[in-house]
Amino acid sequence: MTGQTPALRLEGIVKTFPGVRALDGVSFSVMPGEVHALMGENGAGKSTLMKVLGGIYQPDAGQILIEEAPTVMASPLEAKAKGVVFIHQELSLADELSVAENVYLGELPRKSFGRVDWDRLYADTERILDRLKVGFTPQTLVGDLSIANKQMVEIARALTVDAKAVIFDEPTASLTDAEKDVLFEVIADLKARNVGIIYISHRMEEIFRITDRVSVLRDGQHTGTAITADTNEEAVTQMMIGRKLDLSRNVAHHELGDVALEVRNLSCGHLYKDVSFKIRRGEVVGFYGLVGAGRTEIAETLFGLRDPSAGQILLDGQALRITSPTDAIERGISLVPEDRKGQGLVLGMNCRDNMTLPQVDDLKAGPFVAEGAEVAIFDQYRDRLDIRTPGWKQLVGNLSGGNQQKIVIGKWLSMHPNVLIVDEPTRGIDVGSKSEIHNLIRDLAAQGYAVIVISSEMPEVLHVADRIYALFQGRITREFTSEDVTEDSLVRAISGLADNGGAQVA
Incomplete structure (x- = not known):
């Protein structure tokens, strides 16, 4: 040149x-x-x-x-x-x-x-x-x-x-x-x-x-x-x-609790079929597959955005019927969506109002929202998640992608969920903020949350997940632990190819 x-x-x-x-x-x-x-x-x-x-x-x-x-x-x-x-x-x-x-x-x-x-x-x-x-x-x-x-x-x-x-x-x-x-x-x-x-x-x-x-x-x-x-x-x-990142694979280092969520033979028309899995408290479960494999559609069903055509969803061993996001939220199932700007945030609103939006009715003092209670919630999760913003009055649309994602996560954590589903947690986020989000997910699991991570990035699921479910054309093809998964076997599983590694899912 x-x-x-x-x-x-x-x-x-x-x-x-x-x-x-x-x-x-x-x-x-x-x-x-x-x-x-x-x-x-x-x-x-x-x-x-x-x-x-x-x-x-x-x-x-x-x-x-x-x-x-x-x-x-x-x-x-x-x-x-x-x-x-x-x-x-x-x-x-x-x-x-x-x-x-x-x-x-x-x-x-x-x-x-x-x-x-x-x-x-x-x-x-x-x-x-x-x-x-x-x-x-x-x-x-x-x-x-x-x-x-x-x-x-x-x-x-x-x-x-x-x-x-x-x-x-x-x-x-x-x-x-x-x-x-x-x-x-x-x-x-x-x-x-x-x-x-x-x-x-x-x-x-x-x-x-x-x-x-x-x-x-x-x-x-x-x-x-x-x-x-x-x-x-x-x-x-x-x-x-200006610093090195931890790019190692995840190795589970804390006790797992009881099964928080179980799905049995769940189907939704042509989108996915006979999906079964479990997730325990203190565990991060990864869903990995190509676009169109059914990962997001499963999450949307758990959150009440889609009606299943067959199967069961059980929370703490009790069968649930979830017909709307309101049902899911009331039962402690929260979803951080793939499109955080279009579905997870109101960009023209400030940080505090975005953080407390799902619980506005619970924060009312008479006909008005208790501003002090809202600010207290925002301050708590700003500190806990290290959200970098000058203050709660900052418009969410002015934040970086990583801080926007933390606002969405904080919004649901403030509801004290049983299960947190995070779809493409680091899409469009820089490498430094990506590392922070990964560490946050691992920390949430260590605190006893049951976390489902849906990702198109292999290094991401390898880094954060205790177990990984591979999906291909609407079916779970294999289940891997963080100890037995290899990049080759995971690629083969999401491509519908036979493989001897991991646990085959019938």
Whole structure:
């Protein structure tokens, strides 16, 4: 890359908000045909830097250069017009419109008298979808798509322009392994066309698979850039957080209590069938499988969001009929959902109100909510979970991903549950906060909670779980303990392949 002109360069970017210096003289560049990773803990400044690049924020100092020509990004539309395209982690699609209308939103091809040229629109979209190898059509309503397919629509938007640089922000958070492979082929294609790629991700295996360089931000400052092939995960982690992480497997180290929850031959239509398992107090049980294996659907049934078609749920040996989340909460079953922003939090509310939302009726003094009781609950779990926020009045939407997740966990812990279900506990969370969440889950088990962890990440379930249930196509295929599980046997179990390790589940 020596002697090349950068496709995009940011020089000495400074951005200050009231009381916070979010970016402190950050410089960053991406070369044509390069995949450059941008990493850092939540709150390190990555999002702010990208918002400056995208024209959402104006820098207080520094400059943006495209092919070494200084430029000002006055708006996101201007950034796109200058060849800088964003694929955001947070979906920004219109569910009531078709895929084609979303892909070309604001840029629909026109015929005479301003009429939409539908034939051209669908043909142009079809060409892009063919590159992405998706199974839906330009005419499909976006609202009918899965989260993973909606992410592919976001990616399709980036392929409509002649881009100089494309920024991918956690693009694989909702994708299956097969869809990830397609995404990486798209990135390789863009790279071959001399497009510069900025790749933001917390997933180390992706960084070392597809990137050429990696740059790290910490506390709004650039702490270093390395050639990916010349560094390793430990070195990058230390640049990010300034300390080493415990990446060891879990070994149970405390007494287990009685069986808290038992499920017998539970089925839910075509989603899953004949699922049976037990979880004891003081135990972390992991559910591991590919997207679509039925893991989340089982959790939703336990929480009353789905009606089972057969089977039994027993709590402390007593059969339950759970027909709604209210039933589940009253019986001490709590769910930290996969989509914490869409399902677990009200982003426009403050930390205190989010934390106490399920128990507002119990905190009333007459017709009003007792503010002192709410603040006391928030203070207790802020300290217990080490939630980093200036105070309870802070809007949850302003917190980092790790602290948002702690708010959701604290909300349910304050209800003193018998069983805590945590679905994808560290999705979209940086490596430092991920370690904190893992330690928190283990600590909760040591305190006697029965915890179910659903995860798509093998290192996660290996690190936190005492036992692991592998799922494939709606069935539990094997049960493993932390002592007998191997990566190979776990992969085979979630792929429906025969294996001699672990305990086979009939």
